[in-house]
Amino acid sequence: MSQGQSNERIADTIGVHWREEEVIRPPEDFVAQANMADPDIFKRMSEAHFPDCFDEYARLLDWSREWDRTLDDSNPPFFKWFVGGELNASVNCIDRHLEKAAERVAWHFIPESEEEAHEALSYGELSRRVNELASVLREDCGLECGDRVTLYLPMTLELPIAMLACARLGVIHSGVFSGYSGAACAERIVDSQSRVLITMDAYRRGGKLLDHKVKADEAAEKAQAAGCPIERMLVFSRYPGQYNSEAPMKEGRDLDANALVRNRAGATVAPQAMRAEDTLFLMYTSGTTGKPKGAQHSVGGYLAWVAATSKYVLDIKPEDTYWCMADIGWITGHSYIVYGPLALGTTSILYEGAPTTPDAGRPWRIAEQYGVNLFHTSPTAVRALRRADPELPKQFDLKFRAMTTVGEPIEPEAWRWYFEAIGHGRAVITDTWWQTENGGHLISTLPALHAMKPGSAGPALPGIHPVIFDEEGEAIPAGSGKAGNLCIRNPWPGRMLSIWGDDERFVKTYYARYNHDPKSRDWRDWPYLAGDGAVQSEDGFYRILGRIDDVINVAGHRLGTKELESACLTVAGVSEAAVVGVSDEVKGVQPEAFIALVDGAAPEKVVDAVKTSVTERIGPIARLRRVHVVPDLPKTRSGKIMRRILVALAEKRDPGNVATLANPEIVEAIHKQLAS
Ligand code: WTA
Numbered sequence: 001m002s003q004g005q006s007n008e009r010i011a012d013t014i015g016v017h018w019r020e021e022e023v024i025r026p027p028e029d030f031v032a033q034a035n036m037a038d039p040d041i042f043k044r045m046s047e048a049h050f051p052d053c054f055d056e057y058a059r060l061l062d063w064s065r066e067w068d069r070t071l072d073d074s075n076p077p078f079f080k081w082f083v084g085g086e087l088n089a090s091v092n093c094i095d096r097h098l099e100k101a102a103e104r105v106a107w108h109f110i111p112e113s114e115e116e117a118h119e120a121l122s123y124g125e126l127s128r129r130v131n132e133l134a135s136v137l138r139e140d141c142g143l144e145c146g147d148r149v150t151l152y153l154p155m156t157l158e159l160p161i162a163m164l165a166c167a168r169l170g171v172i173h174s175g176v177f178s179g180y181s182g183a184a185c186a187e188r189i190v191d192s193q194s195r196v197l198i199t200m201d202a203y204r205r206g207g208k209l210l211d212h213k214v215k216a217d218e219a220a221e222k223a224q225a226a227g228c229p230i231e232r233m234l235v236f237s238r239y240p241g242q243y244n245s246e247a248p249m250k251e252g253r254d255l256d257a258n259a260l261v262r263n264r265a266g267a268t269v270a271p272q273a274m275r276a277e278d279t280l281f282l283m284y285t286s287g288t289t290g291k292p293k294g295a296q297h298s299v300g301g302y303l304a305w306v307a308a309t310s311k312y313v314l315d316i317k318p319e320d321t322y323w324c325m326a327d328i329g330w331i332t333g334h335s336y337i338v339y340g341p342l343a344l345g346t347t348s349i350l351y352e353g354a355p356t357t358p359d360a361g362r363p364w365r366i367a368e369q370y371g372v373n374l375f376h377t378s379p380t381a382v383r384a385l386r387r388a389d390p391e392l393p394k395q396f397d398l399k400f401r402a403m404t405t406v407g408e409p410i411e412p413e414a415w416r417w418y419f420e421a422i423g424h425g426r427a428v429i430t431d432t433w434w435q436t437e438n439g440g441h442l443i444s445t446l447p448a449l450h451a452m453k454p455g456s457a458g459p460a461l462p463g464i465h466p467v468i469f470d471e472e473g474e475a476i477p478a479g480s481g482k483a484g485n486l487c488i489r490n491p492w493p494g495r496m497l498s499i500w501g502d503d504e505r506f507v508k509t510y511y512a513r514y515n516h517d518p519k520s521r522d523w524r525d526w527p528y529l530a531g532d533g534a535v536q537s538e539d540g541f542y543r544i545l546g547r548i549d550d551v552i553n554v555a556g557h558r559l560g561t562k563e564l565e566s567a568c569l570t571v572a573g574v575s576e577a578a579v580v581g582v583s584d585e586v587k588g589v590q591p592e593a594f595i596a597l598v599d600g601a602a603p604e605k606v607v608d609a610v611k612t613s614v615t616e617r618i619g620p621i622a623r624l625r626r627v628h629v630v631p632d633l634p635k636t637r638s639g640k641i642m643r644r645i646l647v648a649l650a651e652k653r654d655p656g657n658v659a660t661l662a663n664p665e666i667v668e669a670i671h672k673q674l675a676s
Helices: 003-012 028-033 040-044 052-058 089-101 123-140 158-169 182-192 213-225 257-263 300-312 331-343 362-370 379-388 412-422 503-510 561-569 603-617 643-650 665-675
Strands: 069-072 080-083 105-110 119-122 148-152 172-175 196-200 202-205 208-211 232-236 254-256 279-285 293-298 321-324 347-351 374-377 402-406 428-432 466-469 484-488 528-536 542-547 551-554 557-560 574-584 588-597 626-629
Touching: 052 069, 052 080, 052 300, 080 300, 089 123, 089 158, 089 300, 089 331, 105 123, 119 123, 123 158, 123 257, 148 158, 148 182, 148 213, 158 172, 158 196, 158 279, 158 331, 172 182, 182 213, 182 279, 182 293, 182 603, 196 213, 208 213, 213 232, 232 257, 254 257, 279 331, 293 300, 300 331, 321 331, 321 362, 331 347, 331 402, 347 362, 379 412, 402 412, 412 428, 466 528, 503 528, 542 551, 551 574, 551 588, 557 561, 561 574, 561 588, 561 603, 574 603, 574 643, 588 603, 603 626, 626 665, 643 665
Parallel strands: 105 347, 148 172, 148 196, 172 279, 196 232, 232 254, 321 347, 321 374, 374 402, 402 428, 588 626
Antiparallel strands: 069 080, 105 119, 202 208, 279 293, 466 484, 484 528, 528 542, 551 557, 574 588
16 A cells, blocks of 8 residues: 555544644743743753653652662563652652641632532641541551552542542552443453442532432442452542432441541551552553553652643642643543642642533633633533633633643634633643553643644654654654654653553554564664554644544543444344444534344334443443434445444545445445435
């Protein structure tokens, strides 16, 4: 296949259609105060200084023992950073700030209901609550360093407190997004072999008090059925003193977490010294096969990476008030609500609810009240707020100095609105590209050192050396503007250690594609495959084009199409299913299913059952917008379902040349069906 053809194929799968834009320089007063305004950083972190250049990032942390070696690369692609070094993440996020800043607010917790009181939690109080919960985990649950605990908690203070309590003991936390179904939580409990689940009775979202313990029970039951019983379920009360769940507390298993913590009032727990390359947490993410992968993140490398990127990309300073609207149940929340900002000792907002509850003015009322000056959100939220009322933010006294987006490409029009209506043309914007597997930002502007270009994430961060390969493994010339597969040539400290329990899948997923010599001990032979298409323009900026694998990005949430398809296939009457991401004005893409039925199945019944099955098995974030019952699915001669043709048909675009399919006539049939 010629390079032209292969690149067309990559370009085919992309969701980004805009052109290169003019650049906008950062305001001078931003540059004058920025944490990183020294252009020398690119020299210091150039390839010639790899890997020792990353010591600079590790020095942002407190170590109980200095590292002996920056990088152990003797067993690629299992790289170990800061070897010999020892530290504890909770010490870096809490204890080290106490001497000077025990009174400083770590988080302002803001309940979704505007009737309820806010809570300001100082670093001193955070320390107390983390120690007390760590004591509960050790004394009442018998947890030890290296054990896994699943956290199935909403956006309340208990979630970061639980993470830090685990980190203090060296217990590995595995956070599951509270919007996931009980079944999805069970799968993650089983894979991580957690014996303890920490959860909450209920929480508020979208104006409703949602029963959460019911889902936690379902998770525990399903995990037990799969051979992994939950021995202890710690249940916090959203409103202490009340119990807002239909699900009873189960004797012998469920424990009232608020009471246990009260019993341990004033307890202190010595932090466990961890090796840099030990595991801090697991974060499950979707891949090309049905089973979610547990991205296994390290203590030292990860923490150094999120601290450095929070400082240099987000420009966080201790005296700031920072608000990231993501959910802590995702990697963005782990890295840029909890670990990064706390490592720098700043004050953050922790908001329980949906950004548009009760109306689209909510984020701006919160920002105004607390004088938030750093803001971080997703393109989906930007689009939704713009659609709700583009003029609204102008009525507020917003004082953002820097703003960030993450999770999806942002269209230049939405970017400009963000810049003008929300940033008042004064705030710098960073469009940060990275993935669950990466720990933190990899591609972004450094806001004082680069101009901004709407719709382009930016150049690689210092110390990150990307390459774009074509389908055959030839590097596409840098700056050529041609589409290909984005890879990172070098290891970096924030990268995951492995996929939990599956080293082979780790190598296969991220490295097999472009590694030509599995025995090579040279890191240069191990480019990391990101799974995104990208182009690099002449000025070195990357535009991310979207996933090249069977992953779709719905409102910035990563969903594996295989997971959705297997949920469709559990419904009696479905013989085949293909799920694709179809463009959506607000959410970027929305999933739609194409299903073929077995003879005699009743289409309406099956369609309803398919929709229900997907929300029950995965959660409301995966809700199918439409389900199309079709006579057959377009397939190649080798039987592979051609999803990109289905996407084109659903978006009413030309599906291109279909002559090589095994069943080309089906394309016309589906086209007619969708037009009618
Ligand atoms: C996409 C979220 C364009 C990309 C931190 C990636 C982006 C996937 C951007 C990872 C961006 C993330 N511009 N696309 N700035 N940031 N993506 O693992 O497709 O939930 O592979 O991590 O989101 O999603 P994940």
